[in-house]
Amino acid sequence: MTALETQGIAVTKIVIPAGEVNKNIESVQALWYGFLDASLERGSTVLALGGGVVGDLSGFAASTFMRGITWINVPTTLLAMVDASLGGKTGVDLPRGKNLVGAFYPPAFVLVDPNVLLTLPEVEIRTGMAEVIKHGIIGDPGLLEMCAGYRGEGELDKLITRAMAVKIRIIETDPYDKGERAALNLGHTVGHALELVSEYRLRHGEAVAIGMVVETRLAERLGLAEQGLSLHIASILAGINLPVDIPADLDRAAIRRAMGVDKKKSQGRICFSLPASLSRVLIGIDVPDDVLDAEI
Numbered sequence: 001m002t003a004l005e006t007q008g009i010a011v012t013k014i015v016i017p018a019g020e021v022n023k024n025i026e027s028v029q030a031l032w033y034g035f036l037d038a039s040l041e042r043g044s045t046v047l048a049l050g051g052g053v054v055g056d057l058s059g060f061a062a063s064t065f066m067r068g069i070t071w072i073n074v075p076t077t078l079l080a081m082v083d084a085s086l087g088g089k090t091g092v093d094l095p096r097g098k099n100l101v102g103a104f105y106p107p108a109f110v111l112v113d114p115n116v117l118l119t120l121p122e123v124e125i126r127t128g129m130a131e132v133i134k135h136g137i138i139g140d141p142g143l144l145e146m147c148a149g150y151r152g153e154g155e156l157d158k159l160i161t162r163a164m165a166v167k168i169r170i171i172e173t174d175p176y177d178k179g180e181r182a183a184l185n186l187g188h189t190v191g192h193a194l195e196l197v198s199e200y201r202l203r204h205g206e207a208v209a210i211g212m213v214v215e216t217r218l219a220e221r222l223g224l225a226e227q228g229l230s231l232h233i234a235s236i237l238a239g240i241n242l243p244v245d246i247p248a249d250l251d252r253a254a255i256r257r258a259m260g261v262d263k264k265k266s267q268g269r270i271c272f273s274l275p276a277s278l279s280r281v282l283i284g285i286d287v288p289d290d291v292l293d294a295e296i
């Protein structure tokens with residue numbers, strides 16, 4: 001703030017309470033009123049400094065305030081750096097589900113400084129690594145190997161740059177999520193169901209880690225992926241202390257039901273994004289029930 005003020009830029013700070021429970025329209029309304037109190041005009045700029053929750057909320061508030069004002073995203077979590085800050089999706093949750101209201105509204109730019117991760121709790125780093133590994137599987141085998149040798153936070157800079165590059169490549173090909181961008185959903189069809197059924201005891205990154213392994217096993221069963229791919233992915237995730245198996249106490253039928261309410265559906269069937277090999281994800285795959293029965 002001081003740096004901006006010394007450049008003669010007037011700055012007003014608006015703080016929003018942390019946590020996914022606050023990613024709602026009430027928080028957006030608080031931001032709109034905050035913008036009015038700060039006398040923002042059409043030419044003003046919103047700078048979102050925080051994790052994915054702050055980015056999604058601030059971007060959505062900026063997209064609608066005075067029919068859209070400029071915003072800049074400065075992500076401060078690993079997940080927000082490699083994933084949430086890229087691709088222009090903004091929005092809020094509704095009581096009936098996550099991210100149900102929003103807009104494509106890209107920031108003017110995204111500024112990433114890995115030094116801010118020094119204060120981020122270890123669990124947030126570990127769970128953010130699940131998305132870094134996902135990007136390695138989707139589009140950068142070299143990144144995946146770097147994750148296999150990951151020994152601690154000192155090595156994050158290079159991982160972040162390469163993980164961002166994979167997402168940027170995909171969103172440039174499919175900015176409005178009409179096709180190829182579905183590859184980014186790898187691990188998330190099963191992952192979202194696990195988050196829900198575990199009542200969020202499993203964190204997003206942990207659920208996605210398990211989801212990636214289970215979905216790769218589905219691909220192996222369908223003959224779409226080479227045998228052994230799931231073991232390879234599981235060993236890299238386990239090396240970072242991420243879980244790779246569905247916890248025994250989670251009700252399998254409930255998981256299957258929860259997968260059925262996934263947003264990524266077409267004509268009532270769930271569309272999976274499954275890895276065929278490293279750097280090749282098949283999208284829109286309909287997995288027969290008996291194959292699902294065998295894995296979940």
Ligand SMILES: NC(=O)c1ccc[n+]([C@@H]2O[C@H](COP(=O)([O-])OP(=O)(O)OC[C@H]3O[C@@H](n4cnc5c(N)ncnc54)[C@H](O)[C@@H]3O)[C@@H](O)[C@H]2O)c1
Nearest residue numbers: 018019051052053054076077079080083084089116119120
């Ligand atoms: N827009 C997209 O394309 C997209 C993609 C993926 C995820 N998301 C969204 O992102 C959200 C998750 O983001 P997240 O994982 O960043 O969680 P988050 O924003 O809730 O942040 C996690 C916690 O870390 C704290 N924090 C943030 N930066 C910190 C720092 N540098 N030091 C110490 N603490 C810090 C936050 O206050 C919070 O308590 C979800 O709402 C998800 O839907 C959006």
Ligand SMILES: [Zn+2]
Nearest residue numbers: 131188204208
């Ligand atoms: Zn995710």
